[in-house]
Amino acid sequence: MLTKILPEFGHFALVLALLIAAVQAVIPLAGAATRRPLWMAYAKPMASAQFLFLVLAYLSLTASFMLDDFSVVVVADNSNSMLPWYYKFSAVWGNHEGSVLLWSLMLGTWGFAVSRFSGNLPRDMMARVLGIMGLVSTGFLAFVLLTSNPFARTLPGVPQDGADLNPLLQDFGLVIHPPMLYMGYVGFSVVFAFAIAALLGGRLDAAWTRWARPWTNVAWAFLTVGIALGSWWAYYELGWGGWWFWDPVENASLLPWLSGTALIHSLAVTEKRGSFKSWTVLLAIITFSLSLLGTFLVRSGVLTSVHAFANDPSRGLFILVLLGITVGLSLLVFALRAPRVSHAVGFGWLSRDSLLLVNNILLVVMTVTVLLGTLYPLVLDALDLGKISVGPPYFNALFVPLTVLLCIFMGLGPVARWKQMPGRELAKRLGIAAAAALVIGLLMPLLYGGEWNLWVSLGLVTALWIVLPLVRDLFDKTRHASAVGAGLKRLSLSYWGMVLGHVGLAVTIVGVVMVSNYNVERNVRLSPGESVSVAGDTYTMTDLREVRGPNYLSEVATIEVSRNDRLRFVMNPEKRLYLARRMPMTQVALRPGLFRDLYVAMGEDLGDGSWAVRIQSKPFVRWLWLGALLMAAGGVLAVADKRYRSRRVSENAVSSSEAAPGAAASLREAKA
Known part of the structure; x- marks a missing residue:
């Protein structure tokens, strides 16, 4: 019943x-x-x-x-x-x-x-x-x-x-990945609502950014974790060891993340200095619009992807109309209201303000780069102008240099002062950090791999350039304290969130660079009793047995991994056949480690008792997801700052703001 x-x-x-x-x-x-x-x-x-x-x-x-x-x-x-x-x-x-x-x-x-x-x-x-x-x-x-x-x-x-x-x-990935990703996508609706509400109310001051900033950081943190979980899920589920495809649906989640990263920095400037007001509102509109665009791409049926819901195109048309109405009306409100309620705040060309503005511009350029690479093939196909494929060569050729440029300005930002700073003072603060980043980054490939590698050095120098200026800034902020611990305690949670977020990006860059250049992969033929050596380890298949699961049949291999004739551990890759759909699936065997993953995946049955097996040694691959978790933790930590927990607007202030919005806005601006 x-x-x-x-x-x-x-x-x-x-x-x-x-x-x-x-x-x-x-x-x-x-x-x-x-x-x-x-x-x-x-x-x-x-x-x-x-x-x-x-x-x-x-x-x-x-x-x-x-x-x-x-x-x-x-x-x-x-x-x-x-x-x-x-x-x-x-x-x-x-x-x-x-x-x-x-x-x-x-x-x-x-x-x-x-x-x-x-x-x-x-x-x-x-x-x-x-x-x-x-x-x-x-x-x-x-x-x-x-x-x-x-x-x-x-x-x-x-x-x-x-x-x-x-x-x-x-897979467990389905249990946690979509909810995290959706919480990030949908969470940007909050800052979008705050931005439009501020425009409608004529209050484009620092107060609305203080109200919206915690919600934005939490949404960004959810989206960061969601993207990382999707990368991790694809890494072990699809059987080939890839962690990013530049797939259109993956790009759909990256787009609001890039613009959202620009948004949280722009919100910080607007709250602190009262500048970038119109720009911040525009970024809020763009970020939520890109979240809706991602929903359209996944559910419209216009593309085929392992991630997509290829459904009735009428559903895509409904979302496209909803997207058009949302973007069109919000941009109309912005065009009509922003010039009336915004005013410029001056700053010098060398200041934290200007460096954050440059970083915002670079993040938007990166967003546009990914957007063009994602939509251009779809537009050509829709207009019957031919089919083209835009893949990793395009994205890597444009995205990697832009990321390096972005990180250069990231290193400068934390030690720069607001409004204006002499160039000589900035150079003095960063001289030692720059020298250390260059020396360590250039020597590390020689120590790790035995030969120099340009791309590894460039990545390590970039990561160190993000971290070492933060170390110098921490030193400057605590050197006059009676004790280091006392000086560190005086720093706000918002500051520590910034540090954690930047360090997380550096950790991710190290992971990307190391696994991309030092990954070792071999596709071999193995049957019980046979061995193969990969990256200093010997893999021996000792057994192959059938196992019945709740809704599948599985061939499970037992592979012993040894080094110098000493058994280290056993791995059990599987090849499953799901009964209802008669669909085969690879179940990867992983030996995770902080500095290296060992990865074994079974391919096809070759018919004589042997199997195609893919064996990989993937150094520092865990740092990809560790860095993402650190970035998300930084976003959440910033929200815990005490200034977001205090009640800054009383009921009396509410009634006065309703009676005289301009005066109340000025008062809030002065208090900020």
């Missing part, structure tokens, strides 16, 4: 969430425009109600998967009675319909969080922010209900069993 009513209950909850989102969008915005407190007061309860009904809808779909209700189309197409329960749980978002429901739920979650944890916002600002988020929710919930209903039924012909989840998705 329960399985019969759950889908209808979930569908009804989704309809109610759409109606509530529409109320949340219209009434608070109208109230803010007409200065009606009662209408503005609708924003918070509507955000809470929308979140509640989205949770109920999502739990209903989850229960349908867990209870094997194959009368629901997405359950029948993406689950199976033999599927382990944890994969049934993640299968909810392992398809188009369930994933857009998750997208909508997370949008509702962000709106609910803003309504609960932004009590310092003026009433009219809160109404505008939640109203704009309600508009976005209305568009996506309409998309779900009109084109992608996750509760559609197969009645009256209910299949006996489901088609099973795609074996590529039967």
Whole structure:
């Protein structure tokens, strides 16, 4: 009985969430425009109600998967009675319909969080922010209900069993990667809402950036972790050891990350100095627009990728219209309002302001570079002008030099002063760091690999140039303290977040450079009793056996890894055949390490008892993901700064701001 009513209950909850989102969008915005407190007061309860009904809808779909209700189309197409329960749980978002429901739920979650944890916002600002988020929710919930209903039924012909989840998705990566990525994508809707609300309210001052900055950092941290998890998942799941493909769908997540990185730096400048105001708003619009573009690319069916949901093009058309409306209206508001509420703040050509501006420009150029490489082939194909493939040669040739240039200015930024700084003083501060970076970076390839390598040296010099100026800056900030510990304690969490983020990028660069230049790979033929040597280790296949899993059959090899005739450990790569779809999959054997991964993947059965086996030694590959985690931790740490926990706007200030927005804005600017 329960399985019969759950889908209808979930569908009804989704309809109610759409109606509530529409109320949340219209009434608070109208109230803010007409200065009606009662209408503005609708924003918070509507955000809470929308979140509640989205949770109920999502739990209903989850229960349908867990209870094997194959009368629901997405359950029948993406689950199976033999599927382990944890994969049934993640299968909810392992398809188009369930994933857009998750997208909508997370949008509702962000709106609910803003309504609960932004009590310092003026009433009219809160109404505008939640109203704009309600508009976005209305568009996506309409998309779900009109084109992608996750509760559609197969009645009256209910299949006996489901088609099973795609074996590529039967992995722990599906459990954690999409939620993290979506939280980042959707999280940028918050800063977008703040930016448009600031434009509508005529308050393009430092206050709105202080309100928006924590939400932006958290969204950026989620997206950073999501991208890293996707890279890690592809590395061990697809069997060839690659960690980045320059796949169009991968690029779709990189685009908002690049512009979001520019945005969090621009927000810092606007909050600290009151400059870059219009630029910051424009970056907020661009970043969320790129998040929507990524959603369009994945779900439109315009490209084929292992990551994409290749679905009905009508769905892509709906998202494209939603994207056009969102971008068009937000840019129109920006064009009309930004010139009226913005003013310039001066700074010298050699200052932290100017260096951050250069870095912002470089990040935008990198974003445009990736965007062109991703969209150009699609545009040509759509216009019947031919098919071309834009791959790693294009991206590496443009992206790598831009990254090096970006890192040069990153090294300068932390030690530079705001507004103006003499060039001689900056050179004096950085002379030792520059010399040390050059000497260590040039010598390290000789010590590690036995011969000099230009690309390794360039990467190491770049990474050291990011880190060593931070060391000098820490020294300058603590040298006058009575003790080093006391000096370090005086530094803000926001500063430590910046340090951790920059160090994380340096660690990632080291990982990229080392694994790209020192990776050792051999494709060999092995059968029980045979051995092969790779990168100083001997791999011996000692056994090959059949194993039955819950929904697959597997050939499992036992490979002993030894060095100097001494057994070190055993690895067990697998070749699985999933029964429902008759689809083969490679299960990689990994020996992870901080300085080197050993990677063994089984290929095809060669027919005489032997198998094709890929063996790789991948130095420093873990540093790729360690650096990403450090960057994300830096973003979260900055949010913990005490100035974001204090209530800076009282209810009295709220009423005065509603009565005289210009005077209140000036007062907040002075306090900032």
